[in-house]
Amino acid sequence: MQIHAVISLILAILVCGLAMWRGDRSARWIGTAFLADWLGSLLVYRPHVQSADYGVLMIDIVTLAAFVWISMRTRRLWTIVASAFMAIIVASHVAVMIDLRVTINTLKASMAIWSYGVLACIAFGTWAGWRRQGHAPS
Numbered sequence: 001m002q003i004h005a006v007i008s009l010i011l012a013i014l015v016c017g018l019a020m021w022r023g024d025r026s027a028r029w030i031g032t033a034f035l036a037d038w039l040g041s042l043l044v045y046r047p048h049v050q051s052a053d054y055g056v057l058m059i060d061i062v063t064l065a066a067f068v069w070i071s072m073r074t075r076r077l078w079t080i081v082a083s084a085f086m087a088i089i090v091a092s093h094v095a096v097m098i099d100l101r102v103t104i105n106t107l108k109a110s111m112a113i114w115s116y117g118v119l120a121c122i123a124f125g126t127w128a129g130w131r132r133q134g135h136a137p138s
Helices: 001-020 027-042 054-074 077-100 105-130
Strands: none
Touching: 001 027, 001 105, 027 054, 027 077, 027 105, 054 077, 077 105
């Protein structure tokens, strides 16, 4: 595993762990789903130089479905944005599969960039939920 992947994993554990600890229901569920996505992707990842990893794609699709379901149930704007970032990640997998001009490195870069977007949404959702619960200073 490369150093940037380790840093991203540590950041995901911190943000999602904080969401599970201090967030409201939507932050806890989204944080849990995203951390499960990260860990599941690590378990099924099979490096291939030219094509997308179908195991990681399936995990990302399940995570996207969970995000959309949570978003529909909670009706929080940040969950919609997190779902959109997750949809871009899934679309990046599909782009690599249907167009050979899109390289696997493009997929990896896209997954990294949009994963930070999801983490930013989770961090915001955790803060907003914490604030709604009356923990923020007046």
